[in-house]
Structures are given as C-alpha cells and as structure tokens.
Amino acid sequence: MGKTTAEKIFDAHTVDRPFGDITVIRLDAVFCHEITTPIAINDLVKRGKDRVFDPDKIKVVIDHVTPAKDSKTAMQGKILRDWARRNHIKDFFDIGRNGVCHALFPEKGFARPGYTIIMGDSHTCTHGAFGAFAAGVGTTDLEVGILKGVCAFHYPKSIKININGRLKKGVYAKDVILSIIGKMGVNGATNKVIEFTGNVVDDMAMEERMTLCNMAVEAGATCGICYPDMTTVSYLWEFIKGDYLSTEAALEDYQQFRADPDALYDNIIGLDVSSLEPQMTYGFKPDQVKPVSEMAGLPVDQVYIGSCTNGRLEDLRIAARVLKGNRISDSVRAIVSPATPKIYNEALQEGIIGIFMDAGFCVTNPTCGACLGMSNGVLADGEVCASTTNRNFNGRMGKGGMVHLMSPATAAASAITGFITNSALFEKIGG
Amino acid sequence: MKNFSGNVLFLDRSDINTDEIIPAKYLTENSKEALKPYLLEDLVLKGFDPRKDISGKHVVVTRGNFGCGSSREHAPWAFEVNDINMVIGEGFARIFKQNMFNCGMMAVELSPDTIDHIFKTCGGKATTIETDFGSQCMIIRADGFEEKIVFSISGFDKALVEKGGWVEYADLNY
Numbered sequence: 001m002g003k004t005t006a007e008k009i010f011d012a013h014t015v016d017r018p019f020g021d022i023t024v025i026r027l028d029a030v031f032c033h034e035i036t037t038p039i040a041i042n043d044l045v046k047r048g049k050d051r052v053f054d055p056d057k058i059k060v061v062i063d064h065v066t067p068a069k070d071s072k073t074a075m076q077g078k079i080l081r082d083w084a085r086r087n088h089i090k091d092f093f094d095i096g097r098n099g100v101c102h103a104l105f106p107e108k109g110f111a112r113p114g115y116t117i118i119m120g121d122s123h124t125c126t127h128g129a130f131g132a133f134a135a136g137v138g139t140t141d142l143e144v145g146i147l148k149g150v151c152a153f154h155y156p157k158s159i160k161i162n163i164n165g166r167l168k169k170g171v172y173a174k175d176v177i178l179s180i181i182g183k184m185g186v187n188g189a190t191n192k193v194i195e196f197t198g199n200v201v202d203d204m205a206m207e208e209r210m211t212l213c214n215m216a217v218e219a220g221a222t223c224g225i226c227y228p229d230m231t232t233v234s235y236l237w238e239f240i241k242g243d244y245l246s247t248e249a250a251l252e253d254y255q256q257f258r259a260d261p262d263a264l265y266d267n268i269i270g271l272d273v274s275s276l277e278p279q280m281t282y283g284f285k286p287d288q289v290k291p292v293s294e295m296a297g298l299p300v301d302q303v304y305i306g307s308c309t310n311g312r313l314e315d316l317r318i319a320a321r322v323l324k325g326n327r328i329s330d331s332v333r334a335i336v337s338p339a340t341p342k343i344y345n346e347a348l349q350e351g352i353i354g355i356f357m358d359a360g361f362c363v364t365n366p367t368c369g370a371c372l373g374m375s376n377g378v379l380a381d382g383e384v385c386a387s388t389t390n391r392n393f394n395g396r397m398g399k400g401g402m403v404h405l406m407s408p409a410t411a412a413a414s415a416i417t418g419f420i421t422n423s424a425l426f427e428k429i430g431g
Numbered sequence: 432m433k434n435f436s437g438n439v440l441f442l443d444r445s446d447i448n449t450d451e452i453i454p455a456k457y458l459t460e461n462s463k464e465a466l467k468p469y470l471l472e473d474l475v476l477k478g479f480d481p482r483k484d485i486s487g488k489h490v491v492v493t494r495g496n497f498g499c500g501s502s503r504e505h506a507p508w509a510f511e512v513n514d515i516n517m518v519i520g521e522g523f524a525r526i527f528k529q530n531m532f533n534c535g536m537m538a539v540e541l542s543p544d545t546i547d548h549i550f551k552t553c554g555g556k557a558t559t560i561e562t563d564f565g566s567q568c569m570i571i572r573a574d575g576f577e578e579k580i581v582f583s584i585s586g587f588d589k590a591l592v593e594k595g596g597w598v599e600y601a602d603l604n605y
C-alpha cells in the first residue's frame with residue numbers, strides 16, 4: 001500500500017511508538033519566537049536543564065511585538081536573546097534583521113522537503129508548502145523539542161484536496177483557501193494533514209503555496225502540504241546547491257516525499273476553481289466566508305496588509321497594482337507591514353513602497369503587530385478592519401473590533417473606497 | 432496527579448477559541464500565575480460573567496471544537512491557575528488537547544448525545560463532577576440528579592497525566 005507525504009516523513013523520523021498510533025518523531029528544526037518560548041526557557045532553567053538538543057537546528061526570531069512596546073515585551077525579547085546567546089544559537093534574528101517567522105524562516109532556507117518542524121505557533125503549518133511536516137505546538141511540546149529534539153504526534157491521517165481549473169483575474173491563493181475553509185468548516189480537518197494538489201497548486205509560486213498552507217490550521221489541520229517540485233527546488237537552490245550536483249538531482253531526491261498514487265486518504269476532495277470569485281469572511285470564524293460582491297459597500301475603518309498569510313513581496317505587488325495612481329479614502333487609515341527586511345527592501349527597490357506611501361498608507365517595520373492586536377494597529381471597540389491576515393476571531397485585532405479576512409487586492413481596493421470593494425474595479429493586470 | 436473533581440462551569444457553545452480563553456494582550460506575561468484574572472475575559476456568552484462565574488469551579492463542560500485557534504499554552508495555564516484541570520466536550524482542537532495532557536491536565540471527549548444530555552439535565556444548575564481517574568469514570572450530580580459516565584482517554588494521555596506532563600515523560604524516556 002502506498003503512503004501519503006506525511007506518512008513518508010513520519011516513517012523516516014520515527015524514534016518511538018510508545019502507545020498505539022502515537023509516534024515520537026525526531027525533529028529537523030525547532031522554530032521559536034518571543035511570545036511562546038520564554039516560559040519554556042524559564043521552566044528549563046528552573047528544572048536545571050538550560051540546554052538545547054542542537055543549537056544549529058533551533059531558529060529564533062523576535063517578531064510578534066518588535067520594537068518592544070513596553071517593559072513586559074522588552075523582557076520577553078531579553079529572555080529570548082540571552083538564552084540564544086548562552087546556548088550558542090547562531091540563527092537568532094533581532095530587530096533590524098527580524099520579520100514575521102513564517103515569512104522569514106522560509107526565506108532563509110530553513111524549511112526543506114521532508115523536514116519535521118515544530119514551533120509554538122499555530123501557523124507553523126505554512127512550512128508544509130515546501131513538502132515538510134510542520135506543526136504548531138504548545139509551549140510544553142516546544143520545551144521538549146528544544147531539550148530533546150523530539151515531539152509526539154498521532155500517526156498522520158491525510159485529506160487530499162485537488163485544486164484544478166484556472167483562476168480568474170483578481171482571484172488569488174487567499175480566495176482559494178478562504179473558499180476551502182468556508183466549505184470544510186473550522187473543524188473540517190482537525191487532527192488531519194491536508195495535501196494540496198492539482199494544476200492550480202502546481203502553477204503556484206512558493207509564496208502562494210505558503211498562503212494556502214498557512215490557513216490550513218483555520219480548518220483545524222495539523223499541517224498543509226504541497227509536493228516538492230521544480231518550483232520548490234528553484235526557491236531553495238541558493239541554500240542547497242552545495243548538496244546536489246544539479247537542480248534535477250535535488251528534484252529527484254525530493255521526489256521521495258511525494259505521496260504515492262495508491263496512498264490512503266481519509267477524504268479526497270476535488271475542486272474546480274475556474275468560476276471562483278474573490279472571497280472574504282464576514283463573522284468571527286474563519287469559515288464564515290462569502291463572495292466579496294455580497295459584502296460590497298460595507299464601511300471599514302482600517303485596512304491592514306501584512307502577516308504570515310499575505311505580507312510577502314508578491315502580495316505587496318498585487319496591492320500596489322491596485323493602489324497605483326489612487327489615494328486611500330479619507331474615511332480609512334491603512335497600514336502595510338512588509339513581512340521581512342528582504343521583502344521591504346525589494347519592495348523599496350521596485351517602487352512599491354513609494355506607491356503605498358503615495359496612496360496614503362503607513363508603512364511599518366516587519367512585525368506581526370496588528371495581526372494579533374498587540375501593537376502597530378490595534379482596533380478600537382466597534383471598528384472594522386479589512387485585513388489580509390488569517391484569523392478573524394472576536395477581539396483578535398483589538399477588543400470589540402471586527403476583522404474581515406481577504407486578499408491583498410481586495411484590501412487595497414477597499415482602502416481606496418473606504419468600504420468593501422471588489423478589486424476588479426481598480427485592478428490593471430495585463431493579459 | 433492533579434485534581435479532576437469539583438463544581439462545574441458550563442460553557443454552552445462550540446468553537447470557543449483560545450483568544451476567547453485568554454486574549455493575546457496577556458501573552459506578554461512570563462509567568463502562569465499572572466494569567467489568573469483574565470481567564471475567558473473575552474468570551475461573550477449569554478448568562479456568563481467571567482468575573483463571577485469562574486471562582487470555585489474545577490471542571491468545564493462545553494460543546495465541540497473547544498480551544499481552536501492559536502497554539503498558546505496560556506489557555507490551559509489560565510485554567511490551571513484557576514484550579515480548573517479538566518475540560519469535557521464533544522471534541523477539541525488538536526493543539527489545545529495536546530497542551531492539556533502535556534500539562535498533566537485532562538481534555539475528555541464524550542459523544543455529542545452525552546454532552547447534550549448533560550446540558551439538558553444539569554445546565555443552569557449547581558453541578559458537581561467526581562472523577563475516578565483509575566477506572567475512567569465520573570459521577571455527575573445536580574439537584575437530585577445523579578449519573579455515572581464512563582470516559583476513555585488514550586494510553587499515552589493517561590501516562591502523561593500520571594507522570595505529571597510531557598516534560599517529565601520525555602525526560603524519563605528520551
């Protein structure tokens with residue numbers, strides 16, 4: 001019998017099967033940020049076990065609140081910084097070099113096909129875009145990962161979603177994943193891995209695959225996975241060229257993590273996205289999804305473009321195409337947070353930052369900030385935000401605020417008018 | 432082993448997420464104890480007032496997909512420091528459930544019918560649950576009503592509760 005991608009990765013990493021299908025796997029990377037790691041560090045210190053299983057496999061960033069906004073967040077940064085230093089963790093990204101974890105770490109080549117990755121962050125599923133098994137965990141799992149380099153999971157069950165057809169102009173990976181979550185529900189993939197396949201996924205750039213996998217957890221999934229292909233190899237080439245004689249050789253090696261045709265799935269879903277319209281959420285749950293056209297005209301107070309879902313260069317390019325030559329409405333304030341310094345710099349070189357500024361956007365440093373209502377754009381009670389982030393829970397961006405999730409194109413169009421607007425009105429995409 | 436018995440707090444809704452259990456703005460705390468006053472602060476639920484209804488409760492009974500959303504272990508910790516070590520529901524988000532057992536706490540799944548039955552017979556009444564971990568059963572009592580309910584948790588989850596959590600377990604075995 002064939003195996004799914006997650007099964008292949010698990011079988012190559014199994015350390016122990018202590019009970020039933022519980023599988024303790026060896027970890028290739030443990031990612032850390034300043035919100036969920038400090039308590040693990042404090043606990044390790046308290047236990048007299050202030051050490052790490054392998055300093056080269058631990059990657060650390062301060063991203064959620066940066067620069068620190070108060071004494072407490074400054075202390076979180078300090079705990080992380082001091083710990084990284086005394087444990088000789090060289091991949092530590094402090095302000096100036098930091099960015100949103102799930103955008104920064106892929107950019108550094110830390111996510112690879114076949115890898116097992118954990119992080120104390122639910123959107124760790126993003127890294128599955130590289131054909132890795134990457135899962136969000138709590139602080140205790142993280143603590144054991146840091147100390148022992150292992151983590152326990154149920155042996156993975158998978159759902160395959162075959163996405164075929166041709167996306168219309170103005171419809172993006174974000175619209176695809178929102179429509180999928182709308183269909184599956186917030187609980188539709190709980191305890192499952194989602195494999196995203198089909199010609200639409202094959203045609204996607206790594207950035208779009210990351211957008212897709214990023215929101216897998218909003219349907220409850222442990223991880224979203226795309227098969228490694230030449231797109232993956234090209235993205236990673238600068239990091240792996242010492243390991244392989246050619247890109248073809250790398251691809252051949254990575255093929256071992258493609259699911260077998262006769263692999264067993266819990267469910268196989270076929271989706272033709274050719275007639276899909278731009279989508280957005282309307283409530284406090286990510287599965288409350290409607291076409292943007294049905295929500296058009298709803299006033300917004302703030303527009304936010306950024307996050308690990310849609311703060312990458314291609315997202316900024318898409319928004320800039322809509323914004324170019326326009327100004328945002330006087331009734332809104334708009335914020336863009338390029339997800340990493342590299343993205344920021346490239347956007348600057350391409351003139352994209354200028355377009356945002358001319359339109360009236362505030363450009364912030366790379367950070368999560370507003371996405372989780374911590375800093376850089378917290379909503380007031382009763383305010384509405386058109387946002388490219390991934391979570392619209394009640395209070396997510398500020399107590400009493402409403403968050404509508406959408407693509408960068410829709411968010412940019414909504415910034416121009418001051419109300420929910422289909423980007424088609426503004427988008428100037430050549431053929 | 433922790434205590435899994437006591438007065439019940441009913442939270443009659445599905446999909447209660449970790450932002451509702453403990454809002455992100457409190458994630459800047461570096462100790463579990465500091466979370467105590469903020470448990471369920473942002474949960475808007477008819478008839479529920481976090482300032483009055485949490486104190487003295489030791490067990491939560493809720494519906495489906497409890498603990499969805501962020502991976503923050505601050506959610507189980509906020510329960511733990513309020514002396515609530517057990518949540519009973521139809522189902523849980525993966526990370527939340529694992530976090531509970533990793534802390535030596537329990538997330539117990541019962542069938543939707545059983546949960547519904549508990550809400551119908553006990554909801555709104557002063558209710559207690561007495562848990563016998565060894566025989567995996569609990570007695571639920573409310574206003575003259577008494578019923579024994581059998582539950583099952585996996586061998587791994589049982590071992591985590593007995594050892595006091597995943598750090599202790601992993602330290603012994605790996």
Ligand code: SF4
Pocket residue numbers: 064100101102121123307308309367368369371372389390
């Ligand atoms: S951008 Fe938002 S969703 Fe992504 S890691 Fe940061 S806080 Fe979490």
